[in-house]
Amino acid sequence: MRSALRLPPHPPAPSLTRPERTRLWIELAIVLGLSLGASAVYSVVSLIAKLTAEKPLGQQSTALNTSQSSREWLDFTYQFLNIFFALFAVALVLYLLWQPGRSPFRRIGFDLSRPGRDLGAGLALAAVIGIPGIALYLGGRALGITVAINASPLETFWWTIPILLLSAANAALSEEIIVVGYLFTRLRQLGWNRWAIILASATLRGSYHLYQGFGPFAGNFAMGVLFGWCYEKWGRTMPLVIAHWVLDVASFVGYPLAVMWWPALFAAG
Numbered sequence: 001m002r003s004a005l006r007l008p009p010h011p012p013a014p015s016l017t018r019p020e021r022t023r024l025w026i027e028l029a030i031v032l033g034l035s036l037g038a039s040a041v042y043s044v045v046s047l048i049a050k051l052t053a054e055k056p057l058g059q060q061s062t063a064l065n066t067s068q069s070s071r072e073w074l075d076f077t078y079q080f081l082n083i084f085f086a087l088f089a090v091a092l093v094l095y096l097l098w099q100p101g102r103s104p105f106r107r108i109g110f111d112l113s114r115p116g117r118d119l120g121a122g123l124a125l126a127a128v129i130g131i132p133g134i135a136l137y138l139g140g141r142a143l144g145i146t147v148a149i150n151a152s153p154l155e156t157f158w159w160t161i162p163i164l165l166l167s168a169a170n171a172a173l174s175e176e177i178i179v180v181g182y183l184f185t186r187l188r189q190l191g192w193n194r195w196a197i198i199l200a201s202a203t204l205r206g207s208y209h210l211y212q213g214f215g216p217f218a219g220n221f222a223m224g225v226l227f228g229w230c231y232e233k234w235g236r237t238m239p240l241v242i243a244h245w246v247l248d249v250a251s252f253v254g255y256p257l258a259v260m261w262w263p264a265l266f267a268a269g
Contacts, residue, residue: 007194007232014189021190027096028186032204035089035178039208046211050147057213058144064151065167065252072157079163083170090173093182108181109236122242125230130247133219140215147213151251161253168248176240179205179224180231198228 016024032038050060068078097104105111140146179201187197202224206217227240 007229016189016191024186024190028183031089031093031096031178031182034092035174036204036208040204040210043208043211047213050211050213056144057147058141061148061150062212064149065164067155072155075155076157076159076163079159080166083163083166086170086174090177093178097182097185108177108185109231109234110177110181110238110241112238114236118236118238119242121230121234121239123246125226125239125243126246126250129223129226129243130250133223133247136215136219140213140218143215145213146215147211149212149216164252165249168245168252171248172241172244175205176227176237176244180227180240181237184228184231194232198225198232201228 029037050057053060065079067075068082069075094104097107099107103111106113137146137149141148183201183204184197187200188194192200202221205224205227206219206221209216209220227243231237231240
């Protein structure tokens with residue numbers, strides 16, 4: 001009987017010359033330095049700042065999707081431009097994965113070739129991750145190893161919900177296309193084995209959430225392992241993007257309701 005964790009056989013990576021390997025490592029460093037690798041470094045520094053502050057970690061808070069201006073039109077402009085330009089990192093890795101006669105979208109399974117199956121798999125992943133994720137957050141808050149997270153402190157305007165939906169899409173695309181689709185492809189070319197790739201990707205995913213505390217690091221590391229395993233099994237990032245988007249929409253848009261219904265658990269200090 002096949003193990004549930006056994007992955008389908010993977011074709012061996014073609015051997016690379018030393019200059020080709022060097023070029024790939026430089027490319028990886030540039031891509032990560034322009035995107036989520038930089039976020040991981042800032043996140044580590046942020047965690048160090050929180051740990052060395054006078055107030056204990058569990059009594060601190062952090063805010064996502066913060067307002068950028070007191071003027072409504074300017075706030076909207078900044079919010080939209082931040083999302084728009086962040087997506088250029090996604091465009092960059094898709095361009096780098098593009099080969100003559102081979103679509104980068106199909107190469108990492110980010111296309112509409114099987115919409116029903118991708119949607120079903122994405123929603124199932126979101127359900128599997130969502131409830132344990134809430135429990136882990138609340139457990140981390142109780143243990144004092146997770147800061148209070150205000151997921152949607154934006155003022156309420158006509159554009160607030162659309163911007164939060166776009167922000168969730170930006171996070172889903174950036175993380176799954178770069179940290180899974182792109183990173184897995186390049187590390188395979190460099191000859192890494194699949195579990196080394198999965199664990200490296202999961203560690204990166206956890207690292208850029210460290211500004212939220214140790215609980216979110218652990219939760220996102222576990223999410224990264226599951227998403228990496230699913231990607232190796234399915235060869236598709238589309239279900240991962242769908243799952244991530246659903247989870248972030250629930251966090252960003254549902255946060256005010258959670259605060260209203262359970263203020264003692266979710267309200268930021």
